[in-house]
Amino acid sequence: MNFDRIPMSRRNLLKTAGIGLLAGGATTACSNQEKKTAPAGIIGKDGKRVLPWSNWSGNQNCQPNERWVPKNEEQLLDAIRGANQNIRAVGSGHSFSGLVPTDQTLLSLARLRGIENVNPETMEADVWAGTRLSQIGKKLWKHDMSMLNMSDIDTQAFGGALATSTHGTGKDLGTLSTQVTQLRIADAAGNITECSANNNADLFNAARNNLGALGIVTKARIKTDKAYYLKEHSWMMSKDEGLERAEELRDKHRHYEMYALPHGDYMLGISLDKVEEKDIPTEPPKASGDAYEAFRLLSNVIDYAPFLRAWLVNMGASGVEPETRYGKSWEIYGNLRDIRFNEMEYTVPAEVGPQCLREILDTIEKQNIPVVFPIEARYIKGDDVWLSPFYQRDGFAISCHNFHDKDYKKYFAAIEPIFWKYDGRPHWGKIHSLDANEFAARYDRFEDFKRIRQEMDPDGRFLNDHLRYTLGV
Structure with missing residues (x-):
C-alpha cells in the first residue's frame, strides 16, 4: 500500500499512530473469493468474436451475441430498422441493477458524444447521449457556462445518467433530468421523435427517466448557469450532532451531504457553496486520491480483528481535521473512484431522512453487520419526472455501499425493509x-409510463429480463 496516495485530512481515517502498522500486514485480506478468468467471448452472427460485458463493480455481466457502436445518429437508426432481436443500451457501466444485461444486442453510444449549439444567451446547450459527465463541465466552461448541478461521480455517460435520474445534492437543486428542456429519442421503428414540456409532454416526462425502455435517447438540450466557482468545506462531528443539525446545515448551504460511519460515533459533513474567483486562495490545491482507499484498508484490518471494529473506526475519525478546497464547479463536483463497490440507494421523504438514517445505523450496530463503508446521505429537490425517486416530493437519498469483493447481500437485505418503512x-x-406491483404502489404515473413504453416499443425490443420484471411486461 502506498500511503502517499491516501487522501489527506477528511479522508485519511488511518492517520492515527499504530493503525498503519497493523494495516501493513493486512493488505492481502481483500477477498475470500477466487479470481475469475474472463471468458474469451463467442463468435457472433457476423462471424466475428463478441466479447462479454461486465459493469464497473462486476456484479452484473452478460454475453451478448453482437455489439453495436454506431458512428452517428443515422447509422444508429439504420441499425435499429434492420435489427431482428432485442437491444439494450449501455453507458459507462455504473449501474448496479440489472438494467443492461442481454444475450442479444448490446448498444453503446460512446461515439455519439460532444456538445453542440451552445447558446450563452439562452444558457442552453445540446449534449449527445454518449458524452461523459466529466466532459460536459469542461466544454461549457469555455463558453463561460456551468452545469446547474452534477453528481459526485462524473464518469457516467450522459444518456445513462438521465435514464436513471442520477443526481447530486442540494435542497433547491434537482436531478440531472430536471436540467433537460428537450430530448431526441429513437423508437423501435428507427424513427426520431423530439419532445419537450410543450411538445409530446407525456413522452418528455417519461423519457427523462426512461430506463432505456422507451427507445434510445440520442441527444438532450440542457439549461445551464453562468460559470461559477465552488468552495468545499468538510469536517467531522458526532453522529448525534450530524443528525440533529441535518436540516439546519441543508438550509445554510447550496449543497450539503453527510457521510455516516457504521459502528462509529462520528459523521462527516461536506458543504459546497458558490464563491467569487477573487476570493479563492492562490495556494494550489493538494493532490487527493480515492476517498475510499482508507476505508478499504480499514476494512482489511477489521477482517483480522473484527472485535476492534468500533474502536478502530472511532480512533481514526477522531483525528480527522477540517479541510477546505476551491475550484471550478466541475472540478469540485467530480470525485475520483478507484475503489470499486456495490450500492443500494433509496430516497425517503426529506422530513424523515435523518430518522431513517439513524435507524439504519442502529440496525447495523445491533445486528453486528460487518461493514465500515461510509453511508452517504443527501437532500435533493422534488420534480415532475414520472419515474423519478423525487417525483412530487423533496427527497433524502441514503446510499449504502460495500466493497465489490465483500458480501453485500445480507447487509442490503437487513436494511432494505427500513427504507420501505419510511416510504422509500x-x-x-x-x-x-x-417488482412491478411494488413500484406501481410508489409511483402515481407508473401505468402512464407503461402506456408510453407500449406506444414507443410495442414488441418490447428494448427490454431485458430485469425490465420485464420491474415493469410487469
Whole structure:
C-alpha cells in the first residue's frame, strides 16, 4: 500500500499512530473469493468474436451475441430498422441493477458524444447521449457556462445518467433530468421523435427517466448557469450532532451531504457553496486520491480483528481535521473512484431522512453487520419526472455501499425493509428487490409510463429480463 496516495485530512481515517502498522500486514485480506478468468467471448452472427460485458463493480455481466457502436445518429437508426432481436443500451457501466444485461444486442453510444449549439444567451446547450459527465463541465466552461448541478461521480455517460435520474445534492437543486428542456429519442421503428414540456409532454416526462425502455435517447438540450466557482468545506462531528443539525446545515448551504460511519460515533459533513474567483486562495490545491482507499484498508484490518471494529473506526475519525478546497464547479463536483463497490440507494421523504438514517445505523450496530463503508446521505429537490425517486416530493437519498469483493447481500437485505418503512423509492440504477406491483404502489404515473413504453416499443425490443420484471411486461 502506498500511503502517499491516501487522501489527506477528511479522508485519511488511518492517520492515527499504530493503525498503519497493523494495516501493513493486512493488505492481502481483500477477498475470500477466487479470481475469475474472463471468458474469451463467442463468435457472433457476423462471424466475428463478441466479447462479454461486465459493469464497473462486476456484479452484473452478460454475453451478448453482437455489439453495436454506431458512428452517428443515422447509422444508429439504420441499425435499429434492420435489427431482428432485442437491444439494450449501455453507458459507462455504473449501474448496479440489472438494467443492461442481454444475450442479444448490446448498444453503446460512446461515439455519439460532444456538445453542440451552445447558446450563452439562452444558457442552453445540446449534449449527445454518449458524452461523459466529466466532459460536459469542461466544454461549457469555455463558453463561460456551468452545469446547474452534477453528481459526485462524473464518469457516467450522459444518456445513462438521465435514464436513471442520477443526481447530486442540494435542497433547491434537482436531478440531472430536471436540467433537460428537450430530448431526441429513437423508437423501435428507427424513427426520431423530439419532445419537450410543450411538445409530446407525456413522452418528455417519461423519457427523462426512461430506463432505456422507451427507445434510445440520442441527444438532450440542457439549461445551464453562468460559470461559477465552488468552495468545499468538510469536517467531522458526532453522529448525534450530524443528525440533529441535518436540516439546519441543508438550509445554510447550496449543497450539503453527510457521510455516516457504521459502528462509529462520528459523521462527516461536506458543504459546497458558490464563491467569487477573487476570493479563492492562490495556494494550489493538494493532490487527493480515492476517498475510499482508507476505508478499504480499514476494512482489511477489521477482517483480522473484527472485535476492534468500533474502536478502530472511532480512533481514526477522531483525528480527522477540517479541510477546505476551491475550484471550478466541475472540478469540485467530480470525485475520483478507484475503489470499486456495490450500492443500494433509496430516497425517503426529506422530513424523515435523518430518522431513517439513524435507524439504519442502529440496525447495523445491533445486528453486528460487518461493514465500515461510509453511508452517504443527501437532500435533493422534488420534480415532475414520472419515474423519478423525487417525483412530487423533496427527497433524502441514503446510499449504502460495500466493497465489490465483500458480501453485500445480507447487509442490503437487513436494511432494505427500513427504507420501505419510511416510504422509500429505490434508485433505478442501484440494487433493490422490488417488482412491478411494488413500484406501481410508489409511483402515481407508473401505468402512464407503461402506456408510453407500449406506444414507443410495442414488441418490447428494448427490454431485458430485469425490465420485464420491474415493469410487469
